[in-house]
Amino acid sequence: VTDAGAPLPNLDETLHARARLGIMTLLVQWGKGDFPTLKKFLDLTDGNLGAHIRVLDEAGYVTVDKTFAGRKPKTTVKVTAAGRKAFQAYLAELQRLIELAGDKP
């Protein structure tokens, strides 16, 4: 834990990517969010955002609901209970690492 760059036992790699962490941060705040809103706030491309959402979906952290608003397809992403738990655990682990290093978070 003390060596810089050494693996930590409980740090979730799914959430470690900045974009995925951003998505989870927004969803934990809102409960759910639509594709254009997430894209706007996180400044990601369609493909990039879609790929990260897929990873989170496969991990069981979010659910994806695709519908049509008129003729326009619409994607809504919702955070799951497991996703919230993992997000909180990830933040707690970050905080623990900083404290172990003797720094103030």
Next chain:
Amino acid sequence: MNAPIDPLEAKGTLEYVRDLMQRTRTTVEDSWRALVRIGLWQFLGLIGIFVIVRWDLDPKYANWTWHALFVVTVLPGILLGRSRRKPPTDLDRRRSIALLVFVLVAGAVLFLIPDDEGAMWFTGDGLLLYVPVFVGCLCILDGLFFGKTAIALGAWVIGAAVAGRFMPLEVRLLWMAFAFGGTLTAVGFVLRRRLRTPEATTS
């Protein structure tokens, strides 16, 4: 499942999350503020209608009351609302549609409740125009925050009321009942369809 990280990176990541949380929290609060304001206008508007009708105010006073309510409650709201250019969430859109439906239902109910003498409240020519135009304006104002569907709905309500002005009274009452009843049915149908649409294949 485990990711390599050093304390400095951990600190940066935590700061990123906190910053993003702060920004999104503000957005949610803004949306709520806008919703509360819209709800307040509509509530005040309905109180205005009730006062005018219940105490049988002269149409001249009714006119003034409505305009005063508009200026006092709506203008500051528009200025505040337009200064916040953050996108409403999907949930907010659904809430705003629910508010619009509520206002339309309330308007329809006011048309149908008889007074002490058994006559319908809104039989005066002026008041027949006031209510739908007022409701339509509220819909359009909702549209400033929640998009063009609300604006189109407001424009239709006002248009239907103005068109009714040129009809004989009996035809006009029937037209308004069908136009506004039809609008309510259409809004309900659209909401129901949206809830039941099949899954899309793209985002």
